[in-house]
Amino acid sequence: MLWLAAFLIAIFLLSVFFGRYPGPLLTSPGRLASDELAQRLVLNLRLPRLLTAVLLGMSLSAAGAVFQMIFGNPLVEPGFLGVSQGASFGAAFCIVFAIHSAWAVQISAATFGLLGLGLSYWMARRVRFGGWVLRLVLAGIAVSALFSSALGVLKYIADPLSQLPEITFWLLGGLSSITWPQFLSILPAVLVGLYIVYRMRWRLNLLSLNDETAFSLGAAPGRERTLLLIAAVVATSAVISVAGMVTWVGLIIPHIARRLFSADARYVLPASMLIGAIFTVICDDLARVIFPGEIPLGILTSLIGAVVFILLMIRQGNSIKE
């Protein structure tokens, strides 16, 4: 775990020098010391952007790990249970109706994110066929489709000259417009959410058992699960409200963490947070450095995430440590 934290710090520090100014790839320390514009770029754009990338990776991965353990389903993540789509709808709603307050966008994103999760869970409990895993996935697909359609309506009525480009930009996911005020606006919600999840990580092992067993081991399953889910959704919705739809992180990172650190939530959760942060920081570095124009972050996380996921799944002789 220590080496993961050290690696994250190293990647973070290196990333500060990555960019397109003054030329592609690296800004030399000498240039940074003498060029006022380079200093502004680093202090006012790259730093808040990198810190947001860290929060983004941590939140999505932590939420993915929490969802996968609580729902006993290795295929869920915020994007599979209607949370991301709900949060997207909530944020787009604010854009279309010209509510530009960062707090309003976050509250709206979190409210609809929670609503998406609640609906998925409610539907899964009421479906009369199939196992729990199948029912949850089906319910998540249905709820996601519902919010995606509602989002389509918002896109239809959005002003194509101002609101639609903003929604489209936001749906592709990216951190290119992050500045200090945006970063600071999400910081409290993300830290509170992550702190609760982190502090309750050892309870996750109990909460992943059935209610009777969890209760007999001293847990209050209903209340504690709800608290964990709300904390995960609040953190996720906050980062989604500024970074847009960044997919696959919540699905693959917990899998990687489990392969590295066993299935014990006490290790999987912090490992997921650290690996998730490393993954998003690297993806964001690539997004802003590879081409003269920015590549939407969501496209890179999907591409790299899917490839890593396939490799993990087909790699022989590699199983989760018990």
Next chain:
Amino acid sequence: MRSKILSIFLLAFLLVTGACTPQAAPPSPTTAPIAPTAPPASNAKTGFTVTDALGRQVTFQTVPQRIVLAGKALFMVADAIYTFPEAGKNIVALGSTTQGSGNFIPMIDPTFKAKISLDMSAGAEQIAVAKPDCVIMKSSNAQTLGKSLEAIHIPVVYLDFETPDQYQRDLKTLGQLFQNPDRASQVAAFYQDQVNVISSKVSSLTDTQKPKTLVLYYSSQNGTVAFNVPPMGWMQTLLVTTAGGTPVWQDANPGSGWTKVSLEQVAAWNPDVIFIVSYFSPVNDVVKQLKADPQWQALAAVKNNKIFGFASDVYSWDEPDSRWILGLSWVASKLHPDLFPNTDVSNEAQTFYQQLYGMDAAAFQKNIQPLLTGDIH
């Protein structure tokens, strides 16, 4: 142990966050621009303020010498800015100014190739490479790009150039920016005079004298053809109403972008006049194809030979590009040939290019005349 390590890490993260946060308030748009590397223009004044499309006051010490045109939907703004003689010299970098059919700016700016070409999705860092002392973009880019530029103290001026009213307002803004209010007034008057000529002639028409008019944007992707109508607030609709027509699609487009309509709906409207817009396929071919279609032949406009390919040259004249004024004159001549019997669109185009871009007759004949298409005559 692991718990402590992560707690320390989170604490360090918080400390880094706190330490890196700027103590001062976020920079305002009035922050002094980066000192230009090129010498200021001889007619530059010290300290002046520009009011942009978002109502922001942006202060400059000198006339910007390293202007960057950035963001999406750029070509229409670029064409308007180039009506100022300072544009060619002071613009150092710009994004894509093409729209499938061609690129106008290289025709009027001999230094175009020497300018930095920006990617359409260039971010603040990519733009900073050009060392701009001013970035001009459409106000629709304010949230996605403008904020980042302002965060690194690069002054941003937002423009719209979407409607005739915005043309008047934004030309004034450019006059302030280039410290050339005379040119701003001259260009604004060119537009207003043309509008006044047409408005005065159609103002006495009754509603029944205004032909039922339909503007259809033809698009074809992978063999699938679609016809779309514009929303009420767009330039296409304003051209029709200003030129004395009645847009029949008023209730069909509750959205705010192009909305697809079926032939059935077109037949239900059965307009007197149809204007076909095509940005990516030759509009004359599209009109020819529609006239040959038995289903379209049943429409009154087609029967009466009142279906027209929208006039265009480098770009189509229906858009909120600087050419909209030519589009207005052309639409009026098609809707009311009795009121505008002597309209010679080719001559009007030549005057337009001469007055707004300083293009002489020979350059017009060479660069623009061959591109004139649609039902020009």
